[in-house]
Amino acid sequence: MTTIVIGEALVDLTWHTGTAHTVPHPGGSPANVAVGLHRLGQPARLMTCWGDDPPGDLVRAHLDSTGVRVHRLPSASGRTTIAVAYLDDATGSARYDFLATWDPQDIHLPDQATLVHTGSLAAVVEPGATRIAETCHTHRSHPGRAVSLDLNVRPAVLPDRDTYRTRTERLVAVADLVKASDEDLAWLYPDLTPEAAAQALFGLGPRLAVITRGAQGATALTAEHQITVPAPPTHVVDTIGAGDAFQACLLDTLLQPDGTIHIPTTPAELETVLRRCVTAGSLTCARAGAQPPTGEEITAALAAEDSSLAPTTR
Numbered sequence: 001m002t003t004i005v006i007g008e009a010l011v012d013l014t015w016h017t018g019t020a021h022t023v024p025h026p027g028g029s030p031a032n033v034a035v036g037l038h039r040l041g042q043p044a045r046l047m048t049c050w051g052d053d054p055p056g057d058l059v060r061a062h063l064d065s066t067g068v069r070v071h072r073l074p075s076a077s078g079r080t081t082i083a084v085a086y087l088d089d090a091t092g093s094a095r096y097d098f099l100a101t102w103d104p105q106d107i108h109l110p111d112q113a114t115l116v117h118t119g120s121l122a123a124v125v126e127p128g129a130t131r132i133a134e135t136c137h138t139h140r141s142h143p144g145r146a147v148s149l150d151l152n153v154r155p156a157v158l159p160d161r162d163t164y165r166t167r168t169e170r171l172v173a174v175a176d177l178v179k180a181s182d183e184d185l186a187w188l189y190p191d192l193t194p195e196a197a198a199q200a201l202f203g204l205g206p207r208l209a210v211i212t213r214g215a216q217g218a219t220a221l222t223a224e225h226q227i228t229v230p231a232p233p234t235h236v237v238d239t240i241g242a243g244d245a246f247q248a249c250l251l252d253t254l255l256q257p258d259g260t261i262h263i264p265t266t267p268a269e270l271e272t273v274l275r276r277c278v279t280a281g282s283l284t285c286a287r288a289g290a291q292p293p294t295g296e297e298i299t300a301a302l303a304a305e306d307s308s309l310a311p312t313t314r
Contacts, residue, residue, distance in 0.1 A: 001259025005034040007122035010081035011055040026062035029120035036248025036292035055080040073104035102128035114259030119150035149175040153184040234282040241290025249280035
């Protein structure tokens, strides 16, 4: 059984606002999720496209170095997407601008695919966004198959809020699991609180919705429960890739040996899942660029946190 991640691989030009110094980092949210799953021991395959250009050479070399299985889709334009990440050196937070292309051709899922994950630019940049929506709809129509979606909203690629929301919601409607940050939801639904916006998305069909809140942790919603956990304290180098590490850890935690996903049914289960995921995100924040942790690193960090919270005896 195989997890398929479909979406962009790109180059982030990280612009440090204090020095105007730029550094290229290969990434892209779906590519980062695939790398994160691979580091966690999950047999994921990335379906993406890039151009035969200098940024594409960097993407190819990066993906080759990770060991992730990659299926390169043909691209109509032959261009690689470039993101400019303006990094605030004081806080580590980033805002983005894009030279975006997402035009994969001939998306055909392997027969053994059980879970499909997508999101970010791939969910809204045409013509690829429509092809992905069609692929996910067909995949989800088969029993035992699931779809995961990370909104990872980037208004710079599609400033029209109504169109962005429409393209997002058509994927939400076929997803079992949806993740979004509080900033994603605030932009998509400016008149709603993050919780109310997540409930609106939840009403479209998903079985689990997760809100990430940066340093404030994360919230999970199911039909029966809502629970929030705090994020562990960390020294933030930058936030690039933290949400993708959270997403990879979320999928890894929910995936079953047969490739299906298990939706937690109790508050205790939800808390355990979220604690692991916020730990993955915090470990990534402590590193430059999108560098998701291994399972061993997450386990060690959780053990250290538990030890620090344990009562002392004399």
